[in-house]
Amino acid sequence: MNADSGFARYARPELARLLRALRLDVTYLAGQGDHLTQALRDAEGHADAEGQVLDLVGGAGSSLFGHNHPALLEVARRCFDEQIPFNAQASVRHGAGELAQRLSAVVGATTGASYVVTLGCSGAEAVEGAVKHATVEHRRRLGVLQEDVEVSLRRVRRDGLADVPCASGPGVGRTCAELLDETLDRIAELRRTDPVFVALRNAFHGKTAGAGTLTHGGNVPADLKVPGPRHRRLDDWTPQAVVTALDSERVPVHLIRVDAAGVPHSAVRWLSPVAACFVEPVQGESGVHEVPAETLAALRELADRHEAALVFDEIQCGMGRTGNFLASEGSGVIADYYLFSKSLGGGLAKISALLVDANRYVPEFGRHHTSTFADDDFSSRIATAAVDLALAHSDRIVEIGALLRDRLAEVAARWPDAVVEVRGRGLLLGVEFSLPQPDSGLLREVFDSESLGYLIAGRLLHTHRIRVIPTLSAPTTVRVEPSALLERADVDRIAAAFDDVAALLSRGDYTTLLDHLTVPPAGAWQPPQHVPLPRRDRAVLHSGSRAGVPRVAFLANMDVPSKLWHMAPELADWSDAQCEAVLDRMWGELDPFEVTRHRVTSETRGEVEVVMVAAPFTAAQANAALRAGEGAWLRRTVLDAVELGVSLGAGVIGLGGHTSIVTNAARDVVESDIRVTSGNSLTAACAYDLVRLQLAESGVGERRVGLVGAIGNIGAVMAELIAPHCDSMVLVGRPGSARRLAAVAERLTAHQVDVLIAEDLHELRDCPVVVSATNSADPVILPNHLVGDRKALVCDLAVPGDVHPAVASLANVTLVSGGRIQLPGMQTPHFPGITLPPGILYSCMAETMLLGLEPETPSRSYGGLTSAGVLAARDLAVRHGFQPARIVSDDVSVQPWIVDQFSSLEEQIG
Ligand code: F0G
Numbered sequence: 001m002n003a004d005s006g007f008a009r010y011a012r013p014e015l016a017r018l019l020r021a022l023r024l025d026v027t028y029l030a031g032q033g034d035h036l037t038q039a040l041r042d043a044e045g046h047a048d049a050e051g052q053v054l055d056l057v058g059g060a061g062s063s064l065f066g067h068n069h070p071a072l073l074e075v076a077r078r079c080f081d082e083q084i085p086f087n088a089q090a091s092v093r094h095g096a097g098e099l100a101q102r103l104s105a106v107v108g109a110t111t112g113a114s115y116v117v118t119l120g121c122s123g124a125e126a127v128e129g130a131v132k133h134a135t136v137e138h139r140r141r142l143g144v145l146q147e148d149v150e151v152s153l154r155r156v157r158r159d160g161l162a163d164v165p166c167a168s169g170p171g172v173g174r175t176c177a178e179l180l181d182e183t184l185d186r187i188a189e190l191r192r193t194d195p196v197f198v199a200l201r202n203a204f205h206g207k208t209a210g211a212g213t214l215t216h217g218g219n220v221p222a223d224l225k226v227p228g229p230r231h232r233r234l235d236d237w238t239p240q241a242v243v244t245a246l247d248s249e250r251v252p253v254h255l256i257r258v259d260a261a262g263v264p265h266s267a268v269r270w271l272s273p274v275a276a277c278f279v280e281p282v283q284g285e286s287g288v289h290e291v292p293a294e295t296l297a298a299l300r301e302l303a304d305r306h307e308a309a310l311v312f313d314e315i316q317c318g319m320g321r322t323g324n325f326l327a328s329e330g331s332g333v334i335a336d337y338y339l340f341s342k343s344l345g346g347g348l349a350k351i352s353a354l355l356v357d358a359n360r361y362v363p364e365f366g367r368h369h370t371s372t373f374a375d376d377d378f379s380s381r382i383a384t385a386a387v388d389l390a391l392a393h394s395d396r397i398v399e400i401g402a403l404l405r406d407r408l409a410e411v412a413a414r415w416p417d418a419v420v421e422v423r424g425r426g427l428l429l430g431v432e433f434s435l436p437q438p439d440s441g442l443l444r445e446v447f448d449s450e451s452l453g454y455l456i457a458g459r460l461l462h463t464h465r466i467r468v469i470p471t472l473s474a475p476t477t478v479r480v481e482p483s484a485l486l487e488r489a490d491v492d493r494i495a496a497a498f499d500d501v502a503a504l505l506s507r508g509d510y511t512t513l514l515d516h517l518t519v520p521p522a523g524a525w526q527p528p529q530h531v532p533l534p535r536r537d538r539a540v541l542h543s544g545s546r547a548g549v550p551r552v553a554f555l556a557n558m559d560v561p562s563k564l565w566h567m568a569p570e571l572a573d574w575s576d577a578q579c580e581a582v583l584d585r586m587w588g589e590l591d592p593f594e595v596t597r598h599r600v601t602s603e604t605r606g607e608v609e610v611v612m613v614a615a616p617f618t619a620a621q622a623n624a625a626l627r628a629g630e631g632a633w634l635r636r637t638v639l640d641a642v643e644l645g646v647s648l649g650a651g652v653i654g655l656g657g658h659t660s661i662v663t664n665a666a667r668d669v670v671e672s673d674i675r676v677t678s679g680n681s682l683t684a685a686c687a688y689d690l691v692r693l694q695l696a697e698s699g700v701g702e703r704r705v706g707l708v709g710a711i712g713n714i715g716a717v718m719a720e721l722i723a724p725h726c727d728s729m730v731l732v733g734r735p736g737s738a739r740r741l742a743a744v745a746e747r748l749t750a751h752q753v754d755v756l757i758a759e760d761l762h763e764l765r766d767c768p769v770v771v772s773a774t775n776s777a778d779p780v781i782l783p784n785h786l787v788g789d790r791k792a793l794v795c796d797l798a799v800p801g802d803v804h805p806a807v808a809s810l811a812n813v814t815l816v817s818g819g820r821i822q823l824p825g826m827q828t829p830h831f832p833g834i835t836l837p838p839g840i841l842y843s844c845m846a847e848t849m850l851l852g853l854e855p856e857t858p859s860r861s862y863g864g865l866t867s868a869g870v871l872a873a874r875d876l877a878v879r880h881g882f883q884p885a886r887i888v889s890d891d892v893s894v895q896p897w898i899v900d901q902f903s904s905l906e907e908q909i910g
Pocket of ligand 1: 060061122123124125127204205206207280284285313314315316317341342472
């Protein structure tokens with residue numbers, strides 16, 4: 001097993017799958033400054049070359065000094081050379097002490113305060129530390145107040161004032177004891193309530209349970225969030241809204257002051273469960289958004305109003321990334337706690353720091369708050385050196401950052417329809433792209449807001465050797481966080497690369513933009529973890545559709561990869577192989593989507609609107625997934641497509657192609673208010689009619705029918721229908737299917753027909769009529785199965801076809817596509833991906849439409865097919881003027897239903 005499959009299988013399955021889909025599944029072997037050495041691989045995943053990549057991801061903002069900065073490596077080396085102990089918990093740690101002192105001094109130089117520093121190992125750990133410290137602080141403050149009030153109560157009692165009413169203040173007229181008792185009750189109540197934490201809209205503070213609560217994570221599935229501390233998110237950033245946002249949480253309590261004359265007066269004090277307000281002065285992960293200075297000032301006021309701690313999370317924006325050591329410096333607002341991580345580790349160490357204003361620090365906190373690896377000398381020494389580097393590079397960061405921003409802003413100005421905005425300062429920049437609006441539903445699905453940034457990242461990597469990633473919660477924003485060592489020449493290169501991408505987006509040149517995805521993927525496909533699509537309100541949408549023209553949804557997968565062109569004409573330049581590579585790569589990445597919708601009119605009464613919904617897989621992929629035991633995943637994908645159809649207001653869901661196969665002939669689609677159909681009854685009815693006619697014209701002895709795929713749902717019912725009309729029948733199945741074929745044959749005994757069971761397609765040689773209905777993605781009937789002098793009619797019901805195209809050119813064979821129907825009255829709606837002659841549709845789709853035309857008619861194509869159901873579907877088609885089409889090569893003729901014979905047969909079947 002190679003290292004890649006280890007990552008995909010044992011480390012991060014879903015991420016690995018996503019990276020593979022987007023061709024971002026690269027490995028970096030070495031890093032120096034702003035450059036990474038990429039292991040380039042051939043299609044099998046073997047390394048065969050190396051390439052240099054300019055890295056703008058910068059460790060999600062951790063590599064402010066690039067990869068492996070020599071000064072920091074030197075510190076690390078010294079640590080190893082000196083053999084400093086990595087573990088020396090509960091001892092005096094000089095490295096930690098030196099770093100803490102340095103951070104206190106550097107931050108204090110701006111704020112004028114002094115800090116006690118709690119070191120940790122990750123950004124989230126610093127956030128958790130702040131949550132915890134603020135909670136302790138909050139509880140302690142309430143405890144102190146409670147003690148004061150208790151003393152106050154004892155004092156008024158001692159002094160005989162307990163029952164004396166207050167002379168002034170909000171509690172005027174009420175007795176001292178009454179007011180103080182009430183105050184104690186309220187304090188006790190507040191001490192029992194969990195503290196509240198405040199964060200901003202789009203905030204990012206980490207992913208641990210507590211920090212994760214403060215993180216907005218708008219695009220994280222709800223069930224991946226776990227309840228953390230109580231919190232409030234401020235969506236409105238205007239100062240007035242921020243200051244008053246939590247006023248309803250405030251609780252008034254009365255305090256008593258006794259004047260020199262011994263008269264009690266009341267005063268009010270407001271208490272609050274709010275323990276801390278968190279803010280990133282520049283929001284990084286949500287797409288690089290500067291929080292305005294007025295909002296920071298308002299947060300200061302809010303915190304003061306609630307006696308809460310104001311926490312500046314400078315984990316990403318601080319440590320000099322914006323030029324100043326504190327990103328908040330320019331605002332003039334001073335926080336109580338500061339958080340650092342990322343660049344603090346100099347790109348070599350995992351370290352974070354929580355700075356608490358020494359005046360607020362709870363001394364026992366540091367005795368009881370522990371983290372095994374915190375305070376280690378290795379990380380601390382590197383961090384101290386990183387702080388020095390940050391201070392030394394501040395001018396350069398401002399200068400090169402401004403240059404880069406200007407150049408990117410020029411790109412934005414040149415392509416205003418592709419680039420929304422360039423944001424940020426220093427070396428924390430974000431480029432927001434606009435979501436393109438391709439014509440085809442397929443490309444609109446490809447370019448959804450979650451993928452755009454990653455598709456751009458792929459183009460930049462493979463064409464320009466530049467590495468970016470979008471921000472997690474704003475994936476249309478690509479973040480640009482290079483190191484302070486970035487060269488001017490690199491700036492030119494970055495600008496040119498962004499210009500190329502913006503130009504492609506602006507011109508809608510998707511073929512070029514996505515070209516990097518047309519290389520076959522390395523490694524095995526794994527199904528994605530299933531995340532259900534957000535459910536929409538079924539009831540409302542569904543009843544809405546009842547009022548107007550009835551609506552049906554027809555679900556279809558792609559039969560062959562080259563159908564990509566039909567679904568997305570924008571990609572017409574791609575070869576078959578490229579289409580196949582893209583589909584294999586993106587498999588599982590796309591959600592079901594609406595392809596198109598059309599109205600179809602009955603010959604006799606009414607109209608129906610058909611919405612075509614794509615189930616995003618090909619027939620070959622479906623078969624591969626079934627073979628690999630991933631049927632459950634496929635089924636969920638189809639159920640998602642069903643859900644989309646229902647949410648679009650469909651009263652009938654038709655399952656075309658493999659969507660019925662993977663849902664167990666539709667049985668797994670469980671609905672009560674809407675009808676579900678595989679459409680296979682009408683498919684069988686059309687084929688039956690074609691074959692029936694042929695047999696009626698054949699002489700005795702000539703009526704021998706070969707049936708391929710007889711154990712399938714359609715095949716089995718075809719056998720039953722055809723049996724009364726032929727002398728003998730050959731049921732052909734794949735090797736190993738003899739027992740199941742025998743069961744089909746068993747059901748035919750009443751018809752007195754000779755039945756032969758075969759596992760070899762050569763047995764078709766003696767059959768003047770051949771019907772084929774397998775689920776195979778590839779042709780199963782080849783020319784050598786049919787060559788000879790005997791004339792044969794081959795009716796292929798399968799989509800994709802069962803019969804090899806070369807069979808059509810055999811002189812003795814007439815190849816008819818079965819299961820095709822003509823719409824009444826020359827209607828020719830165009831459904832992308834259905835490449836039939838104008839006005840001709842697949843019968844399964846037609847059956848879906850027909851059920852839409854007759855809201856009271858039940859579906860006869862749910863689960864196993866029956867002969868009676870097939871005839872009922874035929875009658876349904878008759879009632880609305882849909883006629884079976886006989887397509888031989890490109891020659892289309894309509895063959896009227898053989899209604900009379902049918903009727904007598906219907907009686908016969910009963
Ligand atoms: N706070 C901020 C502002 C952050 O940007 C991050 C991480 C954290 C806290 C959490 O730090 O990951 O070390 O626990 N931001 C990364 C990003 C994940 O992609 O921007 P962590």
